[in-house]
Amino acid sequence: MGKYTIRRLLTAIPTILVISFIIFAVVDLSPSDPTGNLPLTIPPEVRQKIREALGADDPFAVKYVKWLQQFFISEPLNFLETTLGITFPGSEDRVRVISWATRGPVIDIIAERLPQTLWVVGSSYFLGVLIAVPVGVYSAYRQYSIFDQVGTFAMMVGFSVPTFFTGLMFIVIFSVNLKWFPSVYDTTLVVTDIESLQQQLRQMFMPVTVLTLYTTAQMSRYTRASTLDNLQQDYIRTARSKGLTERTVVTRHAVRNSLIPVVTLIALQIPGIFAGALITEQIFRVNGIGQYLIIAIQGGDLPTVQTVTFIFAVLVVIFNIVADVLYGILDPRVTYS
Amino acid sequence: MRIKLALVLCLFLFSTLFGGVAVAQDTSEVTILYWQAVSILNPYLSGGTKDFDAAALILEPLANIAPDGTMVPELAEFIPTLENGGVSEDLTTITWKLKDGLVWSDGTPVTIDDLIFTWQYCTHPEGGCSTKHFYNDVVSMEDIGGNQIKITFGVPKPNPYDPFVSSSAPILNAAQFADCMGANMSACTDQNFAPIGTGPFMVDEFRPNDVVTYTANPNYREEGKPHFDRVVFKGGGDAESAARAVLETGEADYAWNLQISPAVLSGMEAAGQGTVVVAFASSVERLMLNQADVSPDNPNRSVWMSDGSNDHPFLTIPEVADAMSLAIDRDIIAGQLYGAGGQAACNMVNGPPVNVSETYLGCSQDIDGANAILDGAGIVDSDGDGIREANGVPLRVQYQTSTNAVRQNTQALIKQWWSEIGIETELRNIDAAVFFGGDPASPDTYQKFYSDVQMFTSGTSGPDAETFMVRWICGAAPNPDNGWLGRNVPRHCNPAYDALYEELTGTGGVEARAEIVKQMNDLLIESGALIPLVFRGSVSAHANSLHGVDMNGWDSEMWNIQDWYRM
Secondary structure, three states: OHHHHHHHHHHHHHHHHHHHHHHHHHHHHOOOOOOOOOOOOOOHHHHHHHHHHHOOOOOHHHHHHHHHHHHHHHHHHHHHHHOOOOOOOOOOOOOEEEEEOOOOOOHHHHHHHHHHHHHHHHHHHHHHHHHHHHHHHHHHOOOOOOHHHHHHHHHHHHOOHHHHHHHHHHHHHHHHHOHHHOOOOOOOOOOOOOHHHHHHHHHHHOOOOOOOOHHHHHHHHHHHHHHHHOOOOHHHHHHHHOOHHHHHHHHHHHHHHHHHHHHHHHHHHHHHHHHHHHHHHHHOOOHHHHHHHHHHHHHOHHHHHHHHHHHHHHHHHHHHHHHHHHHHHHHHOOOOO | OOOHHHHHHHHHHHHHHOOOOOOOOOEEEEEEEEEOOOOOHHHHHHHHHHHHHHHOOOOOEEEEOOOOEEEEEEEEEOOOOOOOOOOOOOOOOEEEEEEEOOOOOOOOEHHHHHHHHHHHHHHOOOOOOOHHHOOEEEEEEEOOOOEEEEEEEOOOOOOOOOEEOOOOOOOOHHHOOOOOOOHHOOHHHHHOOOOOOOOOOOEEEEEOOOOOEEEEEEOOOOOOOOOOEEEEEEEEEOOOHHHHHHHOOOOEEOOOOOOOHHHHHHHHHOOOOEEEEEEEEEEEEEEOOOOOOOOOOOOOOOOOOOOOOOOOOOOOOOHHHHHHHHHHHHHHHHHHHHHEEEEEEEOOOOOOHHHHOOOOOOOOOOOHHHHHHOOOOOOOOOOOOOOOOOOOOOOOEEEEEEEHHHHHHHHHHHHHEEEEHOOOEEEEEEHHHOOOOOOOOOOOOOOOOOOEEEEEOOOOOOOOHHHHHHHHHOOOOOOOHHHOOOOOOOOOOOOOHHHHHHHHHHHOOOOHHHHHHHHHHHHHHHOOOEEEEEEEEEEEEEOOEEOOOOOOOOOOOOHHHHHHHEE
8 A cells, every 4th residue: 555655646747747838738738818907908019028027928838947946845845944944045046936917926815815715615515515425425325215306406507506606696686685705705815703703604604515515416416326326235135135224234335335436536636625616706996816817817827827727737736646555444345555 | 323423513614614604894993805816016127017016005205206207305395396496497406305204114214225225226238227217317316415316317307206105116124125126126025025114004914826915014104004003915806806806705805907898897787886986197098190101012011201201191181080089979989988087188198187188079970071171182982992091002901909898889880970071890809919019020010010901008117298299200210120110000101290299398387298198199199190099097996884995096006095084
């Protein structure tokens, strides 16, 4: 197992490098202009000067190598310096990955935004799993019952209605008509007392609910299918014939085995939490990582787009490895040798 | 027991959620929504209007431009003119005087050195300053004592009001930015995220691409202002939800740039929470009739020749252009498609008021009149196919613009009206990134204009129209020799117009210049190469409880935020 993990980690390195190159090429070749949002009255020669100062007109290879150096050397060194409080030589001249739009280090902005993304997207994910597993199991156990039919219908709706629609509907119902929840998320809110906690919960309610609806729908379908499979198995019949209670049969025997694929699914989707929910963040102005990426794409901010998408790619690769390893731990039948 | 506990927990959660739900109508705080989030607070590194506007709360210029296009002194004592001797007779120098006793928000005095530094900072050859063109032709700036600065231009500048005028060219604190010249411009993150200014507010916290919070500047020069202690400048989302937050839910006090369907916007306004405000500057949506021949098999396609050998077969005939203009109902286009953000336009120069010609006002639709003009010119339908012919060439035009719902609706209306006067129109729309992209290799750019008619918007860059009027002088037409980069897109040429332009470049004084601009505008309308359609304004909305908002199309919408108050 240990050997397997190490091997997977080592093969991940070239994968990640290839990914970084492909992302860079795609982003760089796309027709976008960092001066594109400037008022039309700003003349072309001034725009040209701005692009030159940013280095936007440098050859592809130069830009790519610069980015590699900034991301893989400067950023880790800087991280070590700030966390350990030591200074490496050349720290003054080191150039970090700098956004073309904000002229500030990209990593700092990502770090600043991570909390709100994790809070909103993370808690919706957590809630989704919490609801989906029992619903999925019960639906499978009482297949074709009223609960199963209603549940299936609700989950199909949740799965097929896009978040930009449910989000808008929620705003119209809960913000415009009922005035219960704010439609604008306040990212500067700090929870210090019961009142600010109330505010935080209120502003999280709509984005979290919208996202939970979607995650729940997806997860519960998986859980249901997997539980159905297991309930047909011989070992369930054996357990019942041993005289175990239905409760023990379902929770101890069926559910445990059914959750193996679900756990893998959960692990694979964790990078998605970091990526934020692009559309939902935009609708409710949560302004997390997802919204940051959208702004960067619109603004032609190449270093930001490159860095954010690359971090997602790394997370996807890592959690794929985690999922594979977890699978081996959870299911003794799977061996890696 | 467990169920009871869960119930109690649920109850608690709901009580916290719904307890005390009320939209804050705070008298000490104002919330502004920009659907494009602010990236940086140094306007000289701005990536768009949103950054200029967010910086306008902190940094101030010598003078702002008021909604009517006139100048209002901010840090300057008064506006220098030819009359008061502030502008030299030869139009090469301008002398500004700072107000006495000005201090930065940190309490240090504002000096002429700060102005000189700002100029050097923005024009440094290694820096990428967004509004470098505001300092064009400046050869020197000197402190001549008495809190005065003398700016000398290398050429006579009839309009010397670019440096340090408007929120696009405010004054930076020299002490703070001293190490940020040239290549270091971008590296000064702390300075760029929290500039020290003289304006009504100071940065409290800045989260790039998200939100800026400001607190009132205790050293602000006007007693008792600003009226708010705090400003929250929130970004993100989209125009429609920003409008909703001000007009329907009342969560925010001000929402910027609401380019949404007029029907949707007026529906939201009907909720009674807020008011839609519009400011007009000079942007005009217009048709351009290509004066050069654009037949696909012509090797000189869309290239204008000074000897008239490559003229368009019928769009150069004044009667055709007249009839095309007369057939259009501008009120329908402006009212139905642009709503509050548009007015019917009969002129190319629509603002400021001093520059607007009154010769051709009231250009209403007259289909019969248009038909009569064409009949009178002998341009008739001789073969009975419903399309008129001019010198044997049927009046078939291709009409292109960028892809955008409002523009495609305009195209459809105009096509219908032109069909009623015997002109057949083929419509075409091109993705905005390509159309405005200016790639000389693409056949679809607005400069190349491989089409008979096209439509888009632009306006003057300030109240002075010179940089706008220069576009239509002979010879400035795009062609292969200049890489298709000429400004004269319709390929318009009129020696009388060029003579007036010459006169304009040598005339000082707002009134005298306005007279020339009006004559030039009239010549443009008569020539028919340009058909103005809609005078476009910017649309914002503010809560009914917020007073003092004076929407401005010439300068930042935040230009007078020190006067905003809540009642």
